[in-house]
Amino acid sequence: MTPPGEGATPGPVVRFRDPQIEMxxxxxxxxxxxxxxxxxxxxxxxxxxxxxxxxAALPVDGAALVMTADGFVVTPLTFNGGSIGELAINGTVxxxxxxxxxxxxxxxxxxxxAGLPTATLEAELRAMALTAARAGVQIVGxxxxxxxxxxxxxxxxxxxxxxxxxxxxxxxxxxxxPGDRVLLSGPIGDHGITILLxxxxxxxxxxxxxxxxxxxxxxQPLLEALGPAIHWMRDPTRGxxxxxxxxxxxxxxxxxxxxxxxxxxxxxxxxxxxxxxLDPLHIANEGQFLAVVAPEAADRxxxxxxxxxxGEEARFIGEVGTEPAAAVLAQxxxxxxxxxxxxxxxxxxxxx
Amino acid sequence: MTPPGEGATPGPVVRFRDPQIEMxxxxxxxxxxxxxxxxxxxxxxxxxxxxxxxxAALPVDGAALVMTADGFVVTPLTFNGGSIGELAINGTVxxxxxxxxxxxxxxxxxxxxAGLPTATLEAELRAMALTAARAGVQIVGxxxxxxxxxxxxxxxxxxxxxxxxxxxxxxxxxxxxPGDRVLLSGPIGDHGITILLxxxxxxxxxxxxxxxxxxxxxxQPLLEALGPAIHWMRDPTRGxxxxxxxxxxxxxxxxxxxxxxxxxxxxxxxxxxxxxxLDPLHIANEGQFLAVVAPEAADRxxxxxxxxxxGEEARFIGEVGTEPAAAVLAQxxxxxxxxxxxxxxxxxxxxx
Numbered sequence: 001m002t003p004p005g006e007g008a009t010p011g012p013v014v015r016f017r018d019p020q021i022e023m024x025x026x027x028x029x030x031x032x033x034x035x036x037x038x039x040x041x042x043x044x045x046x047x048x049x050x051x052x053x054x055x056a057a058l059p060v061d062g063a064a065l066v067m068t069a070d071g072f073v074v075t076p077l078t079f080n081g082g083s084i085g086e087l088a089i090n091g092t093v094x095x096x097x098x099x100x101x102x103x104x105x106x107x108x109x110x111x112x113x114a115g116l117p118t119a120t121l122e123a124e125l126r127a128m129a130l131t132a133a134r135a136g137v138q139i140v141g142x143x144x145x146x147x148x149x150x151x152x153x154x155x156x157x158x159x160x161x162x163x164x165x166x167x168x169x170x171x172x173x174x175x176x177x178p179g180d181r182v183l184l185s186g187p188i189g190d191h192g193i194t195i196l197l198x199x200x201x202x203x204x205x206x207x208x209x210x211x212x213x214x215x216x217x218x219x220q221p222l223l224e225a226l227g228p229a230i231h232w233m234r235d236p237t238r239g240x241x242x243x244x245x246x247x248x249x250x251x252x253x254x255x256x257x258x259x260x261x262x263x264x265x266x267x268x269x270x271x272x273x274x275x276x277x278l279d280p281l282h283i284a285n286e287g288q289f290l291a292v293v294a295p296e297a298a299d300r301x302x303x304x305x306x307x308x309x310x311g312e313e314a315r316f317i318g319e320v321g322t323e324p325a326a327a328v329l330a331q332x333x334x335x336x337x338x339x340x341x342x343x344x345x346x347x348x349x350x351x352x
Numbered sequence: 353m354t355p356p357g358e359g360a361t362p363g364p365v366v367r368f369r370d371p372q373i374e375m376x377x378x379x380x381x382x383x384x385x386x387x388x389x390x391x392x393x394x395x396x397x398x399x400x401x402x403x404x405x406x407x408a409a410l411p412v413d414g415a416a417l418v419m420t421a422d423g424f425v426v427t428p429l430t431f432n433g434g435s436i437g438e439l440a441i442n443g444t445v446x447x448x449x450x451x452x453x454x455x456x457x458x459x460x461x462x463x464x465x466a467g468l469p470t471a472t473l474e475a476e477l478r479a480m481a482l483t484a485a486r487a488g489v490q491i492v493g494x495x496x497x498x499x500x501x502x503x504x505x506x507x508x509x510x511x512x513x514x515x516x517x518x519x520x521x522x523x524x525x526x527x528x529x530p531g532d533r534v535l536l537s538g539p540i541g542d543h544g545i546t547i548l549l550x551x552x553x554x555x556x557x558x559x560x561x562x563x564x565x566x567x568x569x570x571x572q573p574l575l576e577a578l579g580p581a582i583h584w585m586r587d588p589t590r591g592x593x594x595x596x597x598x599x600x601x602x603x604x605x606x607x608x609x610x611x612x613x614x615x616x617x618x619x620x621x622x623x624x625x626x627x628x629x630l631d632p633l634h635i636a637n638e639g640q641f642l643a644v645v646a647p648e649a650a651d652r653x654x655x656x657x658x659x660x661x662x663g664e665e666a667r668f669i670g671e672v673g674t675e676p677a678a679a680v681l682a683q684x685x686x687x688x689x690x691x692x693x694x695x696x697x698x699x700x701x702x703x704x
Contacts, residue, residue, distance in 0.1 A: 011478050021468040026498025035496065039470070043477035044460060044491045056492035058457055060516060061415035069459030069512055071497040105410055107421030108396060109510040111463070116373040118391070122366065125395035139396045140408035143510075144387065145423040146378025147702060151505045158461040158495075160421055160512030164412060350499060 012042045022346075026073075028238025028284070029343025033247065055099035057165065064165035066101035068092060072157040075350045077120065079198035081190075081209030084157055085127035087286055087352055091237065092161040093135045093214045098233040098289050100171045100223060101163030103216070106132060108142035108159055113152040120154065135214040137161070166220075168227035173251035175231035181298045182256060182318040183291040185218055185311055186211070188241055189269035192283035195351050196272065204275070206268035211287035218311040219289060222304050229297035234290050237352055239343040242281035244290055245318075245328045246342040253326045258318030258340070261333040281330075282343045284351045292320060364394045374698075378425075380590025380636070381695025385599065407451035409517065416517035418453035420444060424509040427702045429472065431550035433542075433561030436509055437479035439638055439704055443589065444513040445487045445566045450585040450641055452523045452575060453515030455568070458484060460494035460511055465504040472506065487566040489513070518572075520579035525603035527583035533650045534608060534670040535643040537570055537663055538563070540593055541621035544635035547703050548624065556627070558620035563639035570663040571641060574656050581649035586642050589704055591695040594633035596642055597670075597680045598694040605678045610670030610692070613685040633682075634695045636703045644672060 016039035024031035055068035072088045089106065096103045108128060112121065132139050190211040197204055215235060223230055236244040241263075245256050265280055273280045287310070293301045298316065305311040328340040368391035376383035407420035424440045441458065448455045460480060464473065484491050542563040549556055567587060575582055588596040593615075597608050617632055625632045639662070645653045650668065657663040680692040 011481065014474065016470065016474075019470055021464045021466060021470065021473060021498055023466050023498050023500065026464065026496060032496070039474065040462075040477060040494075040496060043474070043481050044494070056457070056459075058492060058514075060412075060417065060456060060514075063413035063415040063417075065412065065415075065417075065514075067457055067459060067492055067512075067514065069461045069494050069510075071461040071463055071495045071510065073463060073497045073499050104412060105408070105419055107408075107419060107512050109421045109423040109512075110392075111423055111425060111508055111510075112373045112378065114373060114375050118368065118371055118373065121373060122368075122391065122395070125392060129395050140410060140419055142392075142396070142421050143423045144378060144384070144392060145425045145508075145702075146373055146375050147425050147505060147508075148375065150502070151425075152508075153499060153503045156463055156497075156499075156504075156508070158421075158423065158463075158510030160419075160459050160461075162410075162412075162417075162419065162514060350497075 014039050014042055023349045024346040027343060027346035029243050033342065055095050055101065066096055066099050066163045066165050067160065068095040069160040070095060072352055073350050074195065074352050075153055076198050077154055079210055080194050082212040083124060083127050085124035086131045086212050088157040088159050089128050089131040089135060090212050090214050090286060091352065092159040093137055093216060094235040096161050096163035097216045097219045098235050100169035101165045103135065103137040103161055103163045105138050105140045106159055106161045108139055108157060110144045111152055111156040112144065112146045113149055113154050114146055115149040116154055124155065135216060166223050169223050170228060171230065171233055173232055173248055176248065176252050176254065176292050176320055178254060178321050179295050180231055180292045180320040181295055181316050182258065182320065183293055183301060183305065183314060184264065184317045185215065185288045185305060186313040187264040187266050188285055188288060189273065189280040189283035190266065191286040192348050192351050193269045193272045196348055204272060206272065208266065208268045211285055213287035213310060215287060215289045218305050218308040221308055222291065222301060225304055226297050226301055229294040230291055231294065232292040236285050236288060236290055238284050240282040240284055241290065242279065242328065242340045243342045249326050249328050255321045255324040255327055255329060256318055257321060257329045257331060260330045262315055262317045264313050264315060278347060281340055286352065366391050366394055375701045376698040379695060379698035381595050385694065407447050407453065418448055418451050418515045418517050419512065420447040421512040422447060424704060425702050426547065426704050427505055428550050429506055431562055432546050434564040435476060435479050437476035438483045438564050440509040440511050441480050441483040441487060442564050442566050442638060443704065444511040445489055445568060446587040448513050448515035449568045449571045450587050452521035453517045455487065455489040455513055455515045457490050457492045458511055458513045460491055460509060462496045463504055463508040464496065464498045465501055465506050466498055467501040468506055476507065487568060518575050521575050522580060523582065523585055525584055525600055528600065528604050528606065528644050528672055530606060530673050531647050532583055532644045532672040533647055533668050534610065534672065535645055535653060535657065535666060536616065536669045537567065537640045537657060538665040539616040539618050540637055540640060541625065541632040541635035542618065543638040544700050544703050545621045545624045548700055556624060558624065560618065560620045563637055565639035565662060567639060567641045570657050570660040573660055574643065574653060577656055578649045578653055581646040582643055583646065584644040588637050588640060588642055590636050592634040592636055593642065594631065594680065594692045595694045601678050601680050607673045607676040607679055607681060608670055609673060609681045609683060612682045614667055614669045616665050616667060630699060633692055638704065
């Protein structure tokens with residue numbers, strides 16, 4: 001707060017006009033981008049900031065550090081294939097990895113609701129420890145706060161991570177060129193639809209698991225072999241592949257054309273999306289990555305990712321061009337095309 | 353979660369027996385220490401961990417990094433002299449500083465309750481930016497999540513920070529020796545009592561402000577001048593001076609004797625504590641630090657801190673000895689003594 005008598009500090013002018021925060025502001029789509037770009041980033045990161053990427057580059061005494069932070073409020077806490085603790089560690093690891101860094105250390109801050117069974121907390125602590133060990137990253141500290149019963153929903157987790165940037169890697173929207181190819185590591189929508197089913201609000205059953213996992217085993221060999229030919233990476237979590245690619249299109253002004261036919265999609269995800277009127281391109285993933293690859297390196301890139309554990313279903317789903325400007329276009333198998341927008345609203349709240 | 357079929361992963365055995373989480377587990381006193389030492393640290397940090405200090409040392413490629421993380425759930429969000437945003441930045445800065453590091457970068461993760469007025473969020477973003485600028489630290493990124501109305505209390509903030517350890521500084525309970533002196537930077541209890549008054553539940557008024565501030569301007573000259581003679585530091589936040597010194601006593605097995613007469617205490621804090629039956633030694637501070645100093649450096653240490661902006665009221669409040677083993681003793685002005693325990697229970701919930 002401004003101390004009395006000091007007068008109002010002018011600070012940056014903000015263009016965010018929504019009078020209050022709604023669920024959509026946390027959904028990873030267009031409302032989230034507006035909140036970040038027109039309120040949070042200008043105020044917190046200063047006027048030069050271009051929005052919060054997955055991680056910030058931070059050179060310190062010759063070490064090429066990368067730092068990231070994430071919050072997790074998923075409900076329910078556990079679901080097929082994972083839990084909030086696994087998401088928290090894998091999500092932080094993946095933010096570092098798609099920034100071209102090898103994770104080193106993670107901190108874990110817990111906000112616990114009074115009345116939380118110790119067994120629930122213990123299970124998530126064990127899940128975090130196991131997941132960190134699997135990803136080869138160390139949990140180095142954290143903090144624990146407790147709020148009254150009814151002032152949280154069991155537990156929320158916030159993480160931060162630091163990593164060491166791989167040499168010879170230069171990722172960013174400014175590196176992306178027309179002609180680049182768009183690689184996707186595997187089937188989309190598994191995480192989001194799994195959470196939806198876990199809530200039990202729908203009379204649907206499916207043999208589906210969250211894809212929560214570290215993408216390091218797929219990305220590390222890719223970046224080590226092809227470094228400068230990989231131009232941009234992102235893990236398509238909240239808002240899905242559509243929102244990630246739209247962010248790239250908006251940041252570059254270029255057009256991205258994807259082939260709907262080429263999208264890897266499990267039958268259960270396709271069925272649930274058709275039934276519920278959801279676009280699988282908007283559904284969250286927690287163990288996939290998108291990479292924009294120079295065309296001359298495309299074949300090798302695909303071979304490397306497919307040879308890595310977990311990357312067997314990787315494929316190219318599209319290409320960067322100049323048209324449509326700053327937008328994402330999908331070609332259907334029947335030759336039609338449609339513009340793919342960022343996620344609007346929040347059809348699946350608290351997915352991660 | 354353990355994948356089906358893999359069987360239970362044994363992992364560390366935990367000794368925490370409370371069936372559920374209560375407010376006291378977040379209060380910074382004896383229940384917090386039990387939760388951390390017997391559940392969270394053994395599971396998250398591995399069997400070698402000795403509990404979560406304020407920050408973890410993290411050497412990376414020749415850079416002597418320190419990393420810390422904090423959660424903030426204070427209610428109300430604003431109070432005399434500060435707000436949750438200021439607390440979040442100053443708290444993170446101070447955790448790094450009392451670990452002997454100069455802060456470099458902070459991340460900010462927000463959990464927002466749907467329905468939060470944008471003006472409230474904007475005020476806290478501006479407060480964080482201003483506080484970071486004052487402390488000379490950069491906010492480099494973060495994350496924003498939104499939960500349904502009624503699933504949080506307006507907003508919670510989680511931060512992480514990294515800093516660069518000052519050369520020639522070696523802080524830790526293993527450095528503490530009998531004969532060392534205990535320095536306190538200024539009056540205690542201002543923050544906790546200010547929050548209590550801000551809640552308006554008591555028919556009390558006082559001209560009191562939170563002491564939230566960066567301790568860097570006081571600590572940096574101290575460590576730069578006297579490095580190895582400063583053996584241990586801590587910012588006595590939740591649980592107060594009593595809990596911080598008890599942690600030191602428990603970690604070392606040594607006894608710490610403080611003089612109650614020497615404790616700097618504003619009249620309003622003294623009055624509120626007497627009225628409410630609270631011990632000012634248990635009340636949270638957000639802009640003070642404790643330093644254990646080698647006796648031969650004591651005079652210079654006090655001169656340095658008193659000459660620094662904000663350190664004018666610093667003084668020595670006690671001494672390290674061998675008795676009483678692993679405990680803190682207070683001498684009253686009338687010659688009596690009493691054992692000062694860690695905070696038990698949570699008389700002032702959600703103080704930071």
